[in-house]
Amino acid sequence: MSTPILELRQATKLYGGVPAIDGVDFSLAEGEIHALVGENGAGKSTLTKVMAGVVLLSSGAMLIGGREVMPRTPLEARHLGIAMVFQENSLVPSMTVAQNLFLGQEKFYNRLRGIYIAAQQFLQSLNFDVTPTATVAQLGAAKKQMVEIARAVLHDAKVIIFDEPTASLTPEEKKYFFDLVRDLKKRGVSVIFISHALEEALLIADRITVLRDGRHVVTDDTVNFDRARVIQAMVGRDLSKTLYAERKARVRPPGARVLTIENLRMAPMVKNNSLSVFAGQVTGVFGLVGSGRTETFKIASGILKRDFFHGGEIFLNGKPVRYLTPAPAVRDGIAYITEDRKVEGFFETMSVARNIYMGLLAKLGRRRPFTSTREAESVGRKWVEALNVKAIGQDVKVMELSGGNQQKIVIAKSLVQEPGLIVFDEPTRGVDVGAIAEIHQLIDKLADQGHAIVMISSYLPEIMARSDRILVCRQGKIVEEFSAHEATEEKIMYAAIH
Amino acid sequence: MIAALRSLGDRLLGRGEASITIPIFDGALKPNQILETAEVVASFDDASDIATDGKTLFVADGAQVLRVAGTERAEVVRFDRPVTALCALPDGGLVVALAGQEIVIKGGAADGRRWVDAGGTPFHAANTIAVRPDGTLAVTDGSNRHDCAHWTHDLMERSATGRLVLLDPRSGDARETARGLEYAFGACASGAETFVSESWRHRVIALGPDGTRRVVLGRLPVYPSRLVAASGGGFWLTAFAARTQLVEFVLRENTFRRRMIKEIAPEHWIAPRLRSGESYLEPMQGAHLRTMGVLKPWAPPRSYGLVIRLSPEGVPQYSLHSRVDGVNHGIVAAAEVAGALYLLAKGPGRLLRIPLADIDKDIAA
Numbered sequence: 061m062s063t064p065i066l067e068l069r070q071a072t073k074l075y076g077g078v079p080a081i082d083g084v085d086f087s088l089a090e091g092e093i094h095a096l097v098g099e100n101g102a103g104k105s106t107l108t109k110v111m112a113g114v115v116l117l118s119s120g121a122m123l124i125g126g127r128e129v130m131p132r133t134p135l136e137a138r139h140l141g142i143a144m145v146f147q148e149n150s151l152v153p154s155m156t157v158a159q160n161l162f163l164g165q166e167k168f169y170n171r172l173r174g175i176y177i178a179a180q181q182f183l184q185s186l187n188f189d190v191t192p193t194a195t196v197a198q199l200g201a202a203k204k205q206m207v208e209i210a211r212a213v214l215h216d217a218k219v220i221i222f223d224e225p226t227a228s229l230t231p232e233e234k235k236y237f238f239d240l241v242r243d244l245k246k247r248g249v250s251v252i253f254i255s256h257a258l259e260e261a262l263l264i265a266d267r268i269t270v271l272r273d274g275r276h277v278v279t280d281d282t283v284n285f286d287r288a289r290v291i292q293a294m295v296g297r298d299l300s301k302t303l304y305a306e307r308k309a310r311v312r313p314p315g316a317r318v319l320t321i322e323n324l325r326m327a328p329m330v331k332n333n334s335l336s337v338f339a340g341q342v343t344g345v346f347g348l349v350g351s352g353r354t355e356t357f358k359i360a361s362g363i364l365k366r367d368f369f370h371g372g373e374i375f376l377n378g379k380p381v382r383y384l385t386p387a388p389a390v391r392d393g394i395a396y397i398t399e400d401r402k403v404e405g406f407f408e409t410m411s412v413a414r415n416i417y418m419g420l421l422a423k424l425g426r427r428r429p430f431t432s433t434r435e436a437e438s439v440g441r442k443w444v445e446a447l448n449v450k451a452i453g454q455d456v457k458v459m460e461l462s463g464g465n466q467q468k469i470v471i472a473k474s475l476v477q478e479p480g481l482i483v484f485d486e487p488t489r490g491v492d493v494g495a496i497a498e499i500h501q502l503i504d505k506l507a508d509q510g511h512a513i514v515m516i517s518s519y520l521p522e523i524m525a526r527s528d529r530i531l532v533c534r535q536g537k538i539v540e541e542f543s544a545h546e547a548t549e550e551k552i553m554y555a556a557i558h
Numbered sequence: 559m560i561a562a563l564r565s566l567g568d569r570l571l572g573r574g575e576a577s578i579t580i581p582i583f584d585g586a587l588k589p590n591q592i593l594e595t596a597e598v599v600a601s602f603d604d605a606s607d608i609a610t611d612g613k614t615l616f617v618a619d620g621a622q623v624l625r626v627a628g629t630e631r632a633e634v635v636r637f638d639r640p641v642t643a644l645c646a647l648p649d650g651g652l653v654v655a656l657a658g659q660e661i662v663i664k665g666g667a668a669d670g671r672r673w674v675d676a677g678g679t680p681f682h683a684a685n686t687i688a689v690r691p692d693g694t695l696a697v698t699d700g701s702n703r704h705d706c707a708h709w710t711h712d713l714m715e716r717s718a719t720g721r722l723v724l725l726d727p728r729s730g731d732a733r734e735t736a737r738g739l740e741y742a743f744g745a746c747a748s749g750a751e752t753f754v755s756e757s758w759r760h761r762v763i764a765l766g767p768d769g770t771r772r773v774v775l776g777r778l779p780v781y782p783s784r785l786v787a788a789s790g791g792g793f794w795l796t797a798f799a800a801r802t803q804l805v806e807f808v809l810r811e812n813t814f815r816r817r818m819i820k821e822i823a824p825e826h827w828i829a830p831r832l833r834s835g836e837s838y839l840e841p842m843q844g845a846h847l848r849t850m851g852v853l854k855p856w857a858p859p860r861s862y863g864l865v866i867r868l869s870p871e872g873v874p875q876y877s878l879h880s881r882v883d884g885v886n887h888g889i890v891a892a893a894e895v896a897g898a899l900y901l902l903a904k905g906p907g908r909l910l911r912i913p914l915a916d917i918d919k920d921i922a923a
Contacts (some may be wrong), residue, residue: 314585316873320777322579323803334582370572373579378776380574529585541584 063126065090065250066111066142066219071120073106075460080106082274083120088219093241093251095265095282097258099294099494103274104254105462108221111252112144113137135164141218145208145225153197153403157183157190161211186210187236200349209237213244220244221252224463224490226260233349238264256491257519258290270294294494311544312528315339317378318481318512319360319394324372326364329355331536332372337481342503342513344527346520346552352536353516354399357483361396362389376481390422395479397471399486399516405470408459412449412469413440415458419473443472448498464495471502482506483514488522500526520549532556569810576810580801581779586866586874589855592920593863593880593889596901596910600626604640605909606706607686607784608902610893611646615900617909618644623652626909635664642706645687645695647727653695655684658706661697661725668727676723677734683709686784690747695725698742698754710829712741713758714819716809722754722765736765746785746793753793753872755782760801762872774872780864781830783890789914792875793868794892798904799830800862804841832888833905834860861887861905876921878912886910 064087071084081103088094096104109115110122113131121128124140131137134144151160158172158179179192188206196204205225212220222241226234241251241264255261261268262282269279270293277293319337324330329352337343347353358364360374362383374381376392383389386396398404406415417436421428443449447468449461458469467487474482484503488496503526507513517523523530530547532540532555540555568574583589604620616634617624618641623634635652643655651666659681663671674680676697683700690696702719704712720742724733736742736754744755744762751764753774761776762785775782780797788794808815808828818827825831828841840860863880880886880903888905899917901910 313875314873317585320581322577322581334579334584336582336584338585368571370578373573373577375777378773382573529588531584538582538584541588543588 062090064088064123065125067123067126068107068110069121069123071107071110071122072118073103073110073115074118079274081110081271084271084274084276086269086276086279088250088252089266090250091245091248092267093245093253093265095253095255095261095268096271097255097261097268097290097294098271098277099273099464102271102294102462104271105223106274107271108144108223108252108254111137111142111219112221113142114144138215138217142221143212143215143217143219144221144223145205145212146223151196151204151207153195155196156192157194157196157199157207158192160196160207161192161214163211182214183210186213186240206233209240213240217249219250219252221254223254224256225253226255226257234260256488256496258287261290262287312341312507314341314529315510315512318376319514320373320375320378321356321360322373322375324356324359324374325367325370326355326359327367329536330359330366333533333537334372335531335538337512337514339480339512340507340510341528342507342515342526344523344530345514345516345533346518346523346530346556347516347533348556349518351533351556353533354485356533357396357485357514357516360389361394361483362386363396387422387425390477390479391425393478393480394483395474395477395481396483397474397485397487399489401466401470406458406466406473409457411440411455412444412458412461413437413455415469416440416443416472416476419476423477439476443476447472447502463490467491467495467499471499475506479511481512481514483516485516486518487515488517488519496522520552523552524549578803578806578810580803580806581777583779583800583879587779587864587877589879589881590877590920591881591884592878592912592917593865593886593901593903593910594884596878596886596912599900599909599911600629600631602907602909605902605904605907606640606642606890607644608891608893608900608909609644609646609652610895610900611648611650613895614646615893615895616644616646616652617902618642618654623654637662642683643685643687643697645689647689653687653727655681655687655697658683658685658700660684661687661695663727671727671730673725673730673732676721676725676732679721679734681723683712686742686744688745688747688752688785690724690752693727695727696745696747696752697723697725698739698745699723700741700743700757709741709743709757710824710827710831711819714809714815714827714829716758717741718758720756722752735767735769736771744782744784744795746787748793748870753785755785755795757781757783757798762795762868764872775868775874780862782866784892785868786892786894788867789894791870793870793872794894794899795866795868796889796892796901797862797864797866798832798888798890800859800864801830802858802860804828804858805830831861831905832890834887855881855883857882863887863889863903863905865889865892865899865901878917 066088068086072082073080098104113134113136158175161179176192183190190203190206265282268285270277316339317336318339321335324333333356345353359366363386413436417439449465449468487499530542531538568576602619607618609616615626617626621640622636624631625634639657641654642658645653647666649666652664655661661673681699682702683706685700686698688696699721701712703717718740720739721737722735739756740758743757746753751766755762760778762774764772764774779801781799783796783798785793785795826839859882863886865878867875885906886903889901890904891902893900898911898913
């Protein structure tokens with residue numbers, strides 16, 4: 061085998077004396093697509109952040125083309141030909157798509173029109189349907205991801221690291237993305253691909269490396285892997301039969317009608333949408349990106365506002381409600397667990413305990429004018445234990461946790477409010493299989509306890525496995541409802557597209 | 559003053575009473591075609607109600623009451639006026655409402671007992687009679703302005719003159735327990751309370767013996783009608799039509815509605831019907847009902863067929879539908895006899911039969 065383009069030898073990174081990665085060996089060949097898989101906290105993100113110059117190794121070596129290097133900043137890594145597309149997007153929301161693409165490459169005199177034209181041509185060459193003049197804050201999660209990918213490609217990197225690149229993409233967008241990755245491979249670019257969707261890793265990667273608890277478990281050619289073997293290596297136990305097992309044998313009957321949405325409108329995303337949510341059931345909501353499913357429940361939670369004139373009606377437990385801010389919705393027992401946890405889910409520089417406590421304060425409002433450090437610690441401890449959050453301590457900042465543990469913090473922050481209606485928006489996006497199982501168990505438990513659960517997801521096996529009833533959203537309204545018995549992937553997808 | 563300002567604000571912004579929104583058929587009300595595939599036992603010219611004593615099924619058809627067994631039918635009794643409500647008593651007698659104006663007991667211990675008024679107000683549109691556990695009869699009088707046949711007029715005039723009356727066959731007492739109901743159409747005992755359908759308010763309420771009211775099931779997407787007890791606990795609630803945004807809109811446009819009532823034949827009003835699709839003059843309801851020769855089942859319905867299975871607490875469990883492209887519309891009565899559910903589809907005048915085991919199977923599928 062020729063010299064690897066990128067190699068890590070006995071790479072170790074310690075946080076407060078605790079190893080995030082411990083003696084990991086990794087190599088990447090030229091023009092190779094290499095999938096990196098593992099549970100939450102397995103060390104995938106840390107390993108790739110080392111390569112991208114975001115964090116420094118505590119010990120071990122990194123080699124590029126056989127030459128030992130140690131990038132100290134992302135800029136140094138980029139100069140070495142390494143670019144990373146982060147799991148949580150790192151775009152500047154107030155700038156346009158084109159400005160974000162060329163960020164860091166500005167000249168002394170910048171002609172905006174020139175940047176826009178170049179960005180337009182470049183995005184078209186990638187077949188990405190993104191307007192270069194649009195402000196990033198206006199874009200949905202999928203389009204933001206596209207801009208991230210485009211930026212990495214634009215930097216003409218020799219190694220591109222994708223951290224959960226397909227989590228927010230629609231099936232069609234995923235196809236484009238895979239074509240793009242294969243195109244990069246043809247051009248000799250090496251790709252490191254982190255994904256929790258194991259099918260994608262098995263589909264696109266040449267080799268797969270599995271990490272567990274910060275240690276290297278196995279690296280092998282993809283042809284020697286199947287889903288069960290990957291999961292076995294990741295978690296040390298066989299989860300493949302239980303994770304997305306269809307649960308048609310036990311469908312929960314509907315309880316009282318908790319939420320009723322009638323003819324809801326919020327131009328241009330939500331168009332005359334009507335639906336109900338019942339206690340003691342998991343209501344799965346499926347739809348392609350842009351179908352208005354998230355916006356509908358954000359309106360119900362007071363995060364967005366419906367149209368002022370003839371905007372429809374929302375009833376919570378039979379009473380009409382019109383929330384102008386999320387606070388009264390929280391007080392009435394509605395919890396919305398966001399799909400975009402980095403932006404909307406937590407305060408990343410605050411501790412785990414403080415973040416969870418913040419959820420409680422949001423519920424109590426003016427009834428709790430003073431905060432208590434002791435109470436914050438006690439609440440944090442309780443929920444960290446309850447949700448099995450793997451953190452070194454409660455004082456750890458949330459930004460230092462892995463994606464799955466961050467998601468658990470976001471969930472804890474809402475559950476501490478003791479809501480009656482809980483909306484999980486993409487609850488397992490960017491989360492490993494072990495944590496997925498835990499989150500699914502939690503959703504089931506909450507439904508069994510009588511909570512009304514809404515689970516918005518773009519991942520069909522998840523919708524099919526967890527939902528007692530499935531609503532399909534298309535072009536701003538619910539177009540079809542399936543019972544768990546009658547739903548098939550084909551039927552759901554057909555309703556979502558046609 | 560504040561209420562008037564709020565009402566004005568609601569009309570301006572399209573919210574509250576002026577929101578013109580209707581609930582969706584989802585969850586337990588998720589549409590299916592079970593009523594369309596039901597067996598048609600018999601057809602009648604003017605059937606209005608069905609009842610059972612647990613063994614025999616009785617059908618009120620015009621002025622006569624028939625005993626129906628399989629495809630055979632036999633006249634039990636004939637009156638001089640149409641029967642608008644029917645009830646079978648445990649002692650073998652029958653109670654009927656004649657033209658909605660007189661309640662008469664035929665047979666049994668109280669044979670010959672009759673009532674023409676209650677609380678000093680004559681019966682006008684008596685449409686349901688139900689026996690309560692204490693032997694009294696619960697009677698709903700839909701309206702004191704319009705008779706049973708003119709229920710559409712009552713809706714379009716937004717009348718609220720319905721009432722619930724309790725009759726004692728032993729003593730002959732008649733007691734009005736609730737009034738001001740928006741078309742009371744259906745009653746059934748539930749413990750000490752009586753569940754009553756209030757059609758124009760799209761809800762089922764529970765009336766206590768002391769006159770207290772509570773909403774059991776509100777914001778229905780249909781106009782509910784009669785309630786009967788179901789085997790295994792709970793109730794069957796029938797609904798004779800579904801709500802549409804167009805009708806809701808018309809109900810809020812007083813000037814338009816007054817002109818419509820004055821100038822247009824009632825069968826062509828923008829109003830719910832028990833059957834539809836007979837004339838091209840019928841109003842289309844917000845969408846093309848027919849595209850490429852196919853009637854869209856999800857088009858806004860002018861007429862509809864629905865039966866809802868309720869739990870003892872009044873929570874919907876599942877429902878049986880006949881959608882826009884179906885025929886078995888205008889379900890006004892239900893009765894369980896010998897392991898089967900019998901339904902009266904007043905629109906086409908059909909008596910339908912569905913074995914309860916088949917319903918369980920269809921719903922589980």
